[in-house]
Amino acid sequence: MAKPDWGALQNQFLADHAKNGISPKEWCEAQGLNYASARRYIKKPATQSVQSAQKTAQKKLRTAHAQSGAKTPIPQIENQIDSNCLPPENIADEWSLNPHEYGLNDMQARFVSEYLIDMNRVAAYKRAGGKGEGNTAYVAASRMYRNDKVSRAIRDALAARERRTQITQDAVLKMWWELATADATQITEHRRLCCRHCWGFGHQYQWRDAVEFEEAGAEAKEKKKAAPRDDGGYGFDATLDPNPECPRCNGMGVSRAFFHDTRDLHGAARRLFAGVKEGRFGLEVQMRNQDDALKMVAQHLGMLKNRTELTGADGGPINQVNYTPEDYAKAQAALEKQLPDLD
Structure with a gap:
């Protein structure tokens, strides 16, 4: 479908508006145009804005003329204001x-x-x-x-x-492409971080703080187990990188899932994010299918065939034969002669 010539349509509207004072919405409905899309282009002439700007400029000129003490007549400037200097007509839509x-x-x-x-x-x-x-x-x-x-x-x-x-085919294609190439690590990441022994004294088990150590001691006492020790010290930080010299994890650390705050997502990452699901094993971040988005881009560009092509023998064209009613009658008569007599 061809894109409307908004310039020509605006000129046509201005002509109709000058004749009968029709509003942009009524005119668009009469022309079969979607007013929500056409309102950016089909507008009334900015007569009031021009008059207001003219009055303001004339008032300033009078003030300057009076302060200067000049006795010459004040020039009229009604037709001297450049409409390009006025605010855009769609400022009310902003x-x-x-x-x-x-x-x-x-x-x-x-x-x-x-x-x-x-x-x-x-x-x-x-x-x-x-x-x-x-x-x-x-x-x-x-x-x-x-x-x-x-x-x-x-x-x-x-x-x-x-x-x-305004939504266009190019805008939709851009959205699909951004979705297909969005960086999923802006939403969730798999990180290898330090274990409890990486940064403890002598690579002993390190506690976050004394409160955690006391809670572990109370739990061990309740279960009648050996009391824990704090030889590794305190200050465990799960966000630190592994210690390459750690004998417990061999410098590999431990696996941890990290989820970014989705309230901070923008652009392609925001569209890629589809929500959070809470299941029996914890939270699951859901994302839209990037492979499907890439497929949509490929289809839009004509890289994929969506139709089945039928060919004749050896890939040639299919031979079409048009039969007439007389041909069908002859074929039926020949068939009846070949059939056995059932009487």
Whole structure:
């Protein structure tokens, strides 16, 4: 289907609007156009905006003329304003943040506006006037990002942005391609990390803290087992890399699954993520099938055949014979002669 010539349609609408004052929505419905898609192109002439800009410019000119003490007449500028300098006509279609609607203070409103620029919470926090560096800035920015009012404003802004985006075949193809090539490690990872003996004193068992050691001692006493020892010390950190000299794991460490915070996912990784399922063996992260997404891309590009081709002998064309009713009558008469007499 050919793409509509929006320029010609807009000119046609302006002509009809000048005759009978028809609205863009009524005109699109009369033309059989989808108004949700056409509203970006089919618009009323910006007469009021031009007049408003002219009045403002004329007022400024009068003020400057009075301050200068000049006695020459004030020139009229009604026809001197370039319409290209005016705000775009679809400015009303753009989403704008109303802090009072969401109950945001000045800092939160600035954070929302800055976050929508690059989707970076720490950078948005600093640009909005937040203080702190490193982990301090990250914690403060995350706290603001998790705020219910701020999160709701950000969600509404992103939803409005999606509504303003016109869906095309190229956009759908791009979405499938991004889904097919998304990095799954942005959602979940398999990591080889240190074991309990890697960084303990003398490679002995290392406890997280004294509380864990005391709990293990109480459990051993209740089960009448040998009391544990803390020769390996305290401070076990499960996020550290294995110690290559550890005799217990031979420097290989232990396997651990790591799940990223899905609230921080954006772009292709966000589309790849399909939810979390809690089963009898724990949490299971679900992702959309990347192989199917790649197959959709290949089909769109015509790399896969979706039809069955029939050929004749040795791959040649199929011979078609058109029979007439007389041919069928002759064949039936010959068949009756060959059949035995059943009387």
